[in-house]
Amino acid sequence: MSPDEALRLLKQSAFDSAPLATAIFRKESPKGLVFLGGNSKLDALLHGSTEPAVDPHEAPTPALIKLVATSLSEPADDQTMTVHLGDQLAAFRPQVKTFNIPGDPAEYLVVQLAALAEPDSIEHDLHSTIRQLKDLLDNSAALMYVKDLDGRYLIANHYYARRLGITAESIIGLTDYDLFPKAVADNYSNNDDMVIRTASSIEVEELLATDRDQSELDEDSRWLSIKFPLLDDAGKPYALGAISTDITDRKRAERAAREAMHDAERANRSKSEFLSRMSHELRTPLNAILGSAQLLQDLPLSPRAAESTSHILDAGKHLLALVNDVLDITWIEAGAPGIASAPVPAIDSIHQALKLVRPLAAAQDIEIASDLHGALHRYVLADTQRLRQVFINLLSNAVKFNNPQGAVRVWCEVVDGALRFLVMDTGPGMSEDDVERLFKPFVRLDQSASIEGSGLGLALSRRLVEEMGGSLGIEHTAPGEGSTFYVDMPLAPAPEEDLDTSAPEKDAVDTSDAAHATILQIEDTYANIRLVENIISGMGGLNLISATSGESGVALAQDNAPQLILLDVNLSDMSGVEVVKLLQQDQRTKDIPVIILSADATPARIAELRSMKILDYLTKPFDIEHFARTVRQALALA
Missing domain, CATH: 3.30.565.10 (Histidine kinase-like ATPase, C-terminal domain)
Structure with a gap:
């Protein structure tokens, strides 16, 4: 039996009864396929397509021959063939099987086309998809719209129309300048131009207006807009799409939170200033009381005077403890700035x-x-x-x-x-x-x-x-x-470096070079000036000069080059912080050690001054022996 006869018999029997459109090819080379024939279902499919009529002995359509060749060279489950059937579009996936005829060395292929979807189903799905997209647009709680390159609206959803109080159809063909105040339209147009010019998406906050005649705009009324280009096959923008969400409530909440935070910061600053002032006002007179009482104890007193001095010291210490506790409680309620665990x-x-x-x-x-x-x-x-x-x-x-x-x-x-x-x-x-x-x-x-x-x-x-x-x-x-x-x-856990930071033994400090040194005191309270003068005079061999303002103190430091400066923080003309900065900026005074003597015991102020590389910070009221020891150590290091 010849190959032609075998094919004729095959077609007359099982070929025509196949449930799928079926074609037979002879494979003459790795890439050469010769169409031999197809069953009636294939004929019906091809006659219903928009492809031109072909010779029965040639491939019925280039798409079919290409699909079969691709399936042979690159087997895959997603190889498909698309055919126009009238006004409808159908897609098929090939199922390829090979066979041989006895006495014929050639290889033959049987190709069956399995339809992926019926044409009516495709049309139905297309209409369903369009309807779903329209429902999505119109029921969204955000503006959705498309503009052409001239800024004219091509699509606008119902939510957009409701916000403007007009119909969606009436928006089509208009521009932002037809709908909104010029300032708002300029804002929108500039952002649109950026998207078109860069061919990339942006997320931006935009002014919110719902009326062309709206004269006043609320600074918190905002859209959060995602704008993106619609690109053609060449990658060039042909339109602009956008989704805009009303974030006015969020912006108002953010502003309220910022104002609340600023109010809290102002309140904390007020508390800190109050603490600093109260610490100074309460401790300053206590420094004079306790300091003078300590000096009195070193004098020869009658038993009655000694007893009275002891009572002054005890009462002063009790009052100081009370002041410390009250200020500490207030300090913690203000946020405890300064505790560093x-x-x-x-x-x-x-x-x-x-x-x-x-x-x-x-x-x-x-x-x-x-x-x-x-x-x-x-x-x-x-x-x-x-x-x-x-x-x-x-x-x-x-x-x-x-x-x-x-x-x-x-x-x-x-x-x-x-x-x-x-x-x-x-x-x-x-x-x-x-x-x-x-x-x-x-x-x-x-x-x-x-x-x-x-x-x-x-x-x-x-x-x-x-x-x-x-x-x-x-x-x-x-x-x-x-x-x-x-x-x-x-x-x-233990610190990586457990360094010994203990203070040197006090008796080990060599104070032999401290004699005849000059000390500058910058203090504006007379009682405390006299207290320090009395302490320094009792230490012997030291020269004390005093200034009652920051400006005069800096001038004395520049003219006299003292070996040590004792500085109060709260002065009448400037703060101790400003004085330290002036001293450190001048070549004549930048290396003079400074000891702060302050009634401001708030941790924030202490930390601020210590960060400026002062030598020490003594809080009033101070212990006279500790004060004298600190001064001697400072002069020995000067």
Whole structure:
């Protein structure tokens, strides 16, 4: 049987009964295909297409031959053939099988075209897609629109029309200058030009207006617009599309938040200024009172005068403690600027506090027992000075509110990732009602009525500990059973470099070259000027000159080149910060060491001055012996 006869028989039998459009090809070379014939379904498909009629012995359409050749060279599931059937478009995927005829060396192909979708289905899907897109546009809560390159609207959704109070159809063909005030239209047009010029998308805030005659624009009324180019096959913009969302409410909320933040900042600045001023106004007279009383103690006094001097000192110290507590409470409520927690040796603060409180305990016949092994070689996140202040308060209370010949026990242990410091006393203990009132400012319990205090210590201590990330409370108390307070501080890893930053031994400073040195004092309060003059004169061999304003002080420093400057922060004509800057900018005075003597004890001011590389900062009222020692050390280093 010849190949032609075999093909004829094949076509007469199973070929015509195949459910799919089927064609037979003979493969004469890797790329050469010869069309031999097709079944009636293929004939119907080709006659219904817009392709021209072809010879039966040639490929019925270039698209078909190309599709088969591509399927053979690059097998893939997504090879498709698209055919125009009248006004409709149909897509097919080839299914290719090979076979051989006995006695014929050629390879034959059977190709069946599986329709991806019926033409009616394609048309239905197209109409459905268009309807869905239209619904999406018209039901969106955002402006959606398309403009041509001249800025004329081609498409505008119903939301846009509702915002303008006109129909969507009436917007078509208009420009922004037909719809909005010129300032708004200019804003839109400039952004459109940027998109068209760069052929790239932008996201931009734009003015919001809904009326061409709108004369006043709310600065918070804004669209957030995403504008993008529509590109042709050459990659050039032929139109502009955009989606704009009303963000007016968000802009108003942002402005309200900014104003609230600015109000809070102004309030905090006012609080800080108040604290600074009150610290200065309260501590300045106390400096003169306590300083003069200390000088009096060094003079030969009658027993009555000595007793009066002692009373002045005790009352002054009590008043100073009260001032410190009140200012600290106010300072914490203002945001506690200045507390900087860092990894510090856990044992330092409690050890220093014990050292300071033991004399008080001994005077009242109270025994203090401590076991600090739990704090050895550990670090906590804290401010050493503030943590020491907390421990001094707890230990002082444990001594003051103890029974005669009582005891205080101090120890440390690790609890849930924190180091717990415990202070236990053998005092009268407290009821549950007392515990609830204990940490409220200015509240004093009935049992403390006869004991000196302000009722601020525990409230302040708790706030300080909380600002450092810890907690302070009562572990146990009951009437007749004493009380146990705890302080939990977060544990921290040891610093990478644990440097020894302890101060040099005071007796090791060589002051032999300090004699006959000149010291400049810049201070505007007469009582404090006289106090420093009396202290310096008692130190021997030193020359003190004084200025009562910042301007005159800087001039004296330039003319006399003193070895040391003692500077107050709050002067009548300028601040101490300004004086330091003037001194450091002048070659004649930039190397003169400066010690601040200030009644402003706010941490922010102290940190500000220390950052300017001053030598030291002494807070008024100061201890006379400490002041004298600091001056000698400064002159020895000058």
